[in-house]
Amino acid sequence: MKIAILGAGALGCAIGAALTEGGHETWLLDRSPEHVGTMRRGGLRVDDERGSRQVAVRATTEAQEAGVVDLVVVLVKSFHTEAAMRGARCLLGPDTLVLSLQNGLGHENVLADVVGRARVLAGKTYVGGVLRGPGHVQSGVAGKATYVGELDGARTARALAVAAAFDQAGLATIVSDNIVGTMWDKLLVNVATGALTGITGLTYGQLYDEPALKDAALSAVGEAVAVAQAAGVTLSIAAPEQAWHLAAEGLSPAFKTSMLQSLDKGSVTEIDFINGAVVRWGRRHGVPTPVNATLVACIKGIERAMADRQRGERVA
Template sequence: MQITIIGAGAIGGTVGAFLTQAGHDVTVVDIVREHVEQINQHGLRISGVRGDQHYPLRAVHTDDLAGTLHNVILAVKGHFTRDVVTQVIAPRLAEDGYVVSLQNGLNEDTIADVIGPERTIGAFVHFGADYLDPGHVQLGQDQDIFLGELDGSRTDRVEELQQALSAVMPTHITHEIYSYLWGKLVYGSMAFAVSTVDAPVPEILEDERARQICLAACRETALVGQALGHDLKPIGAFESSQFLPDRDDATSLAALDRFRAEMAASIKQHMGIWRDLRIKKRATEVDVQCGEVVRYAADAGIDVPVNQAIVRTIHEIEDDARDMNWSNLDTLLSAIPRK
């Protein structure tokens, strides 16, 4: 299968390497020239749960991308989605071509707005990976992939893609892809909340302030997803449905504790958001995750003050107006409405 992957970072690079290893004709495209050069000269180094080795992979810089695109995997940061689809993909995409999003957030809607829903495939991906240096990513954990047409139908192209991606991770077809995406938005509310602190996630989730913040933020997001008619699928060990309004505090907090225990046993101790803020000093995807929750909540007439506070706090950290420290938990805690 011929596949073009736009974005060769943690997700795109890993997927591209394993697809190439399985015999597929893969080209990864990235905007970081040093990363492209390292991949072409040495292969992509993937360390982590599957060992440490270099995988042969063909890479090109975005400026050098030529020809017609047919089967496209999009793996750039969510806040670049519209620009990349509009400027890089749309002018080159074949009439019968498609784009599948292996991203965080609700990028499927943005992609469909540019190229049409008939050329857009939804996907849920949650294997833990980090871009460490040019030519090097770390795979922290394996996790199943779910694919689905936006209208829930089962098509030949999704079946072909499912067979290909099964060489990367166990891959399944679903008729309710938005239930997975909203389940991950619930997870995202927790992930952004804990990423306001410069400490390992398991340590943060032992703090009662963090537990109450995550409880409130995840409940807000679960309520919005439920109001839109979506079930909430689990995100690995994170049981998003346990934060629905009909669950009591003990049930929801027990689910949070189970997630904390699993992450404590993982080699991945921080969220990718933490890496964006602490190591890379760059913008996060907060607007296409918690920000989307806020937007959909406003349309549905639902108050989500904790998610709003998370968005503000993350932006302040991005702008160097706030440090990443434990006092941020007090700021977020104050956003929880008093009962």
């Protein structure tokens, strides 16, 4: 299968490396000339449970170089989804599918507005990754499930084909007939750890050493569960404790959440699509979400302070 990874950051590189090693023609698309240039010159350095190795990948900043593909896997930051997909429409042929594996809720609707709903598959992945530098990723693929599915829950040949291609590459992938519930399950995991690590600056290991933070995480997840139930979503995660334990399962204590990685790089976060989504859905269904609203406000405050510092540095 010919596959384009739209957004070759930490997660995009982890998945892209696995697909490349699995024999698929995989293109890693990213906006960073330094990151792409490093991969083009010497390959992508992958650190994982197997050790460290260089993977010869196809990397580019220009979608035109890849050309038409069978599958576009969207992994850009949530707030870049529309612009990135509009800028990469040259990847689309008559039968090209578009699969979002992004964190949070709402990307499928954004993509459908750009490429048409008929092309769009939804998905969630528990694969982890940390970008250690240009062309260098720490990957957490082993034992991490990925889910794909049609928005209407049908088990189609095309969804099964995507799952088979991922499985072939060592990415354990399941076709879900309840992909909306699956997306909410992953949202609960992100709600459990993302904002708290962004606010505190703690790695997974440090976070799980602090009982007070666990209490806050369980409260945030509990609100999200209540919202999902009010919305009629069928969850496989029955209790907040499950989301809390699942969030760090199989990951090194030194791993950082994607939200903390964004803040470390001086970038805005995906808070609006994670805890912010819980708050929006809560308002829609009359469910109070004070813990999630507080977490959103704190992250927004950190982003504001970061932006002010960056402006001051530019002026100086």
